[in-house]
Amino acid sequence: MSQEAKYKRVVLKLSGEALAGKAGFGIDPEIIKSISEQIQEIVELNVEVAVVVGAGNIWRGKTGSEMGMDRATADYMGMLATVMNALAIQDSLENIGVDSRVQTSIEMRQVAEPYIRRRAIRHLEKKRVVIFAAGTGNPYFSTDTTAALRAAEIEADVILMAKNNVDGVYSADPMIDANATKYQEISYLDVLNEGLAVMDSTASSLCMDNNIPLIVFSFTEKGNIKRVVLGEQIGTIVRGK
Template sequence: MHTYNRVILKLSGEALAGDQGYGIDPNVIQSIAKQIKDVVGLGTEVAIVVGAGNIWRGMAGSSQGMDRATADYMGMLATVMNALALQDSLEDIEVESRVQTSIEMRQVAEPYIRRKAIRHLEKKRVVIFAAGTGNPYFTTDTTAALRAAEIEADVILMAKNKVDGVYSADPFKDETAVKYEELSYLDVLKDGLGVMDSTASSLCMDNDIPLLVFSITEEGNIKRAVEGEKIGTIVRGNS
């Protein structure tokens, strides 16, 4: 039984790094691949957007004096490394997958073509979207919102590796922080909740794409999210 037919799974780079905080943890990426296999087994079409915080952060580079556009392009290239590692883990357990990049590099991946991506999904292949939107100044959160709108995904599943939902404040710094079960995008924007950046939130709100924020660290959570179990925090239109 699955609630969603087509999903975008947003994985941060940090989620792939696990406890080591940098690079790619083989155990973590294998665990994520197995969870994705379980979801594909339900009949759900899965597309993935990967970040690059485990390798390179454009914002960090620009804060150290690097040209922002150059720093962002480096971040986009780092997402391709994560995407290829994830594809390798998926293919290793016989899950057919394709990497599509917004910056052309045909030797390692297909260029992003919307109709081709949808065709892959219909054939139950996992599609991994890499290289962000292909433009500097846009985050991979915005990529997830944009691709979700383009492929008409039912939901964005935002997998976090440190928190299990959206809180009123940083739960690691504020003991009084309250976890929300449901929010609207207006609440997220108005209260400046660090769910996703304002461009991504606005895009989701305008296109009525729900967002589920949950923890990736608990084994089986991706499947639970797809099956509609009450985990994490759901963010919807203006309700």
């Protein structure tokens, strides 16, 4: 009996830190391979997959700003770092036979396509994985906001926020507070009101306004991305209403 996915088109949001593995910096080939294999599993379910990746494993604009660097310059450096991560994911996907395209918000035609909404949708319809890099192309916006913006633009059914250090949304940081409780479901309004560090406020507001659900879960257990896509209740679902 073939399994049927609950979602037809998804945006998979990966933090840069997730790609670093235990080293905490750079790109861990085993982590990239594991993510690629999990993406392949959902592509085989005929799910259209877009990926947005951060750059915390290489460079954080906020860190540069705190060091006294011009914030816009620091953010542009972060955007370039996301392209490095995107190319690594693309290479890993191609190695296991999954067609993919990298689209960047900052044009660099020698290494990737420029972001064009209609072209991205066409790639997805042809079951190619589209990896969105270079953030929104603007400083002061996070890759969480990029995920929300691209999900709205391509009319994704859901954003899958795959984490490597937490398995959902908690009332407090579970690494610090032993009494932190995990939510099965929560609204964006509650996330904003309670100051929960799920996404930044710009991204949360964008998702809320466009009624895009978000599922926060851990990808470290192999097969979890597929389980989420099939509709299993793992992690936390954040809803617009």
